[in-house]
Amino acid sequence: MSSTSTAPPADSPAPAETETEAQRTRREGIEEHEARNLIVLACHQITLRIGWIFKTESVIMPAFLDIIAGAGWIRGILPTLNRLGQSVPPLIFADRMRHARVKSRVLMATSLSMAVPFLMLSVIWNSLEVKQQPWLPPLFLVLYLIFFSVTGLNQLAYGTVQGKLIQVQHRGRLMGVAGVVGSIAAVTAAWFMLKPWLGLPNGEGFTYVFAFNGIAFLIAGLIASTCREPADEHVEVPRRRLRDHVIRAWQVYRGDRTFRQAAHVAMLFITIMFLFPHFQWLGREKLGSSLQDLIYWVVAQNISVGVFSSLLGMVADRRGNRLAVRIAVFLTSLTPVVAILLASPLVEDGRRWFWLTFVLLGLVPVTMKTILNYTLELADETHHPRYLSTMTFCFAIPPLVFSAAFGSLIDLMPYQYPFLMVTGLIALGGLLTFRMAEPRHMSAEASTMVGD
Template sequence: MDRESRIRELEPHNLLALSAYSVLLRFAWIFKTESVIIPAFLDSIAGAGWLRGCLPVLNRFGQSLPPMLFARRLRQARRKKWSLFGTAIGLGIPLLVLATLWLMLDDKQQAWLPAVFLFLYLVFFVSSGLNQLSFGTLQGKLIRADRRGELLGLSGLVGSVASVIGAWFLLRHWLSRPDHGFGLIFGFSGLGFLVSAATCFFVREPADDADGQGSEHHGGVRASIQLLRRDPHFRWLAIVAMLFIAIQLLFPHFQALGREQIPADDKDEYGFQLMLWVIAQNVAVGVFSFISGKLADRLGNRLSLQWQVFGTALVPLLALLFTSGIAGFETKHFWLTFFFLGLTPVTIKTLTNYALELADADQHPLYVSTLHACLAAPFFLSPLVGWLVDLLDFELVFLGISGIIALGWLASLRLSEPRHSIPISQQS
């Protein structure tokens, strides 16, 4: 049996194995939700807006340049699952270090703690960038284009159920502790990433043929620049991605805006609202993953991507609406903002699946790493956004970001549907 036939035969098994990996990863991730837990932790040790603004920069830098530099090596790896395994381990270690420090400190207000946290945050997202590249390349190899939506939907739906159960029975109790339970939260999350790494042993991946080529077309900054020049379809995808990802510039500030509506001395209410926001966002990821996956498998990723970007453009407007004092849009409904923020990780996965369909399998590392570099480009403006929030307050900044994302939706109308012209080897 040839290699392609063997991959087809193993596809049902690997669909379940990769779904299990994604579910466990999602379960671990909820305990460090980027739009809620991490900004809340940083605010507890240093509340400046410009420091919150550093989070998206470090986030996207870690997920851009390192994957570009790693793409060629990943392409040459005969089995991609070991890269997935190693990078999942890399996700757990920084959180375990942070949890240990937090539990050891009696006085949490240490001058050096914000700097250490930001360094560990960067290490985490370097691992995350390499992990996403490895996962995207592995699913591109093992799962056909018209079944990747099934993987997205299955892992998203089951992962959301598991995450909400974890948040309800664990997170709400930890957040109500005097120190908000950050040591327990990060420790549990770190262990969860290590458990997810173990599922890589169950992936059955036929080895690629040995390839000693070091072609500049398969990795590195120069290869990514050439890709943007020679592939107009990918170039439009990059434009959509860069405009859409402006939503993450606001991630640290959604939590800050919502927190302003809670009495400063009501710690129980603060902990409850944080838990509610986390649950709302994770329920949404499951719902949107299922809908998007079904839509993408049946009609293609283009249509799925268009409605996701359009919905994301409305999220900053919702946040302003629920804090405006307008009758019928009370602050108690602010959790709906975080529900629709659940579109963000689903859209990033759809962008990745779209990019995979533009390329042959041996080009997948290059396409995915270049896409994530494009997603990182706007984040150098993140400290500026934080400074503008401090200077102008939330309204003008949120309106501006909503407009930028709306331009991304208009750009998505120029995308072609690659499903009809993908390589024969990827068609069902």
């Protein structure tokens, strides 16, 4: 049975007089290898970024789905499956992640598993002479859900490994280094490979795109296997049903006011996912952009990820994650407005400038990581998996409930209305950041968290 108990601020070292010999040995082992592990985790994230640019959620995936299906309501399913996969599996796996003796092994296994759906898609797409098959859209959506289920576990593992091996004041640096170097590497790969592949007729290039995804994720898994991590003590993992995991997540939400305030911001911010598949549709349908234009949007988005990762990482390390989240959420709220303006007659040659929309979209993954880093500061290390999985579940709630409906709205009414609705919701989230606490300024008495 969970209960709320007073605890020291997250990530603070145990007082010397209460630290056992085993705890001291563990801490010294982590500190000894922190520099190496920071490099390893940065390389892991860089390699994931290189693979990820070839499956960008706002560009590549919906464009492929338009080729094999085409309806707005089907595009609207993508964010639902995305968040479903990244929320429920981590919620169920949080206890096992918490009690895993060597957590980086989970990071390795999930990274390798992320490759499987894309390697399958590459083989299937290459084998089809007639690309329009009635069974292909459902199969694609199933593989898409499987991929994001594994991705959700991978993100849980990465956050937990980071919380164990990297000190709080160095996590922004890790995000910045991985973001900048990852963007340069990903954009270079996209320019020399993705650009010509997207230019092949009848979508033939997706065979190579998906194969490259899979290979990159395999390499990322091998990199993760080189982490130096002291093993934790073996603990028997309690058996729980899905209902029990949901109850425990609810207890975190209800029992920790600071977490709850951040969760409200996260749920309003993530409404940007409603529009993720539709930005590329807007450019292609309203401005006449082609598949070749996708490369410029992908490049713009990934360069911005690198720039924003570095800038917000510095803000987070120096001034705290709360300020970084506030800046990022307000900037993200401008994205739908910029897209509307560029697609309107008010802007001459909007097709030429539509890449600016994707510059702002680069804030989305950076903001999510920053919110998760904020979440790490709300609990001690043993509670990181539960807090991370609960925040990830909060990210999932709005897309699960409303994303498909927003896809239908795009078909039924002028697109400006749903786009402006999302702008208003995100801006409200920005205002709510003023109610968030700064964990680094909280006293021990003020810091509470849900225990076991």
